[in-house]
Amino acid sequence: MHGAGNDFIVLNGLDQDLSNITREQWQKLAHRQFGIGADQILLIEKATRPDADFRYRIFNADGGEVEQCGNGSRCFVRFVLDQGLSTKNPLRVEVAHTILTLSSRDDGLVEVNMGAPIFDHSKIPFNARGLATKQEFHEMLYALPIATPAAHDSWISVLSMGNPHAVQVVGDVDSAPVLEEGSSIEKDAAFPKKVNAGYMQILNRKEIKLRVYERGAGETLACGTGACAAVVSGIRRGLLDSPVTVHTRGGDLQISWGGIVNEITQAVIMTGPAITVFEGETKI
Incomplete structure (x- = not known):
């Protein structure tokens, strides 16, 4: 499927x-x-x-x-x-x-109720010790050093959708160094259980393009939790308004999030396709 x-x-x-x-x-x-x-x-x-x-x-x-x-x-x-x-x-x-x-x-x-995003570092888990920070609207960004030949810092949002995500905004997602840097971010010591590395391009306040380097899988054509994490990050940074259409390389997802209301973090709602390709048997 x-x-x-x-x-x-x-x-x-x-x-x-x-x-x-x-x-x-x-x-x-x-x-x-x-x-x-x-x-x-x-x-x-x-x-x-x-x-x-x-x-x-x-x-x-x-x-x-x-x-x-x-x-x-x-x-x-x-x-x-x-x-x-x-x-x-x-x-x-x-x-x-x-x-x-x-x-x-x-x-x-x-349509899936994905539950509320998690920002508590101990629950993500994420260790921000030693990382530079900056505030952008309601979101705290962290400067993650990227250990590649073109070493540099990437400003990331960090949250969990039941699994950990590090999301950064890029100017052009098609030319973003997802394959070159994704593995370095995935395995960074700041993330004890590794992390999914998301690269988000803002098209307008209701639309983004997204690529994700997933833990244990590499880049995939789409990542549902990654789409949720990117939209939550974009809303908290003041860059997006719910609902948001997320264009992945494999198709589009619709993500809605109501933010934090009366100190209660609202659930993220994701809508998208699910297709059966073939059925069969295999012997293990």
Whole structure:
């Protein structure tokens, strides 16, 4: 399946026990030459909480398990409904640290309540010690040193959408050094659990272009949580107004965020496509 070009292997773990698959086996399944090929793998399981309909786990192409995946959440909904695993709409699904509410719309798009963004450094997690800072409207920016041959500082916003993001604004996203610098940002010591590196170009107050270098996967054609993080960052920096259309290399996403109202951080709403490419079987 894919959500705006961010592609997934989706596995039904309800009818078969897939709990003992190793990291190396996940890597092989995700390999584009020696396996099926995917940015991430979604494993659908029975919920462990009474307030959820299902649970799903997310494995990156490198075999590592991660907390959240926005485009994957939309594919999850499409898979569950198309496979007849549930007739509920909306669905409540358990991911690593929270419950998501997901709705399939009549126009074929999927709407996801992604929950509230997280700014607490200890929960991202992010260690800002030693980094220069500057305030831009409601957002604090941090100067992250980029360890590449063209070494320099990048001013980043830092937040979590259930997974950590470092977002920077660039003049032209197509020529931005995503592949050259993304890995350096991903593995920077300021991020104990690594980070997704987002590059955002502001087109107008309602529209951006975005590229994301994802933890454990490299650059993907789209990143749902990255789109949410970029829009939240842009609104807090006074550059954007909700809702915002996010143009990724794989397609468009619509992101809405109401900001912080009466000291309560509002949830981010993401809407976008979820497409089944093919179904099949593989032997592990």
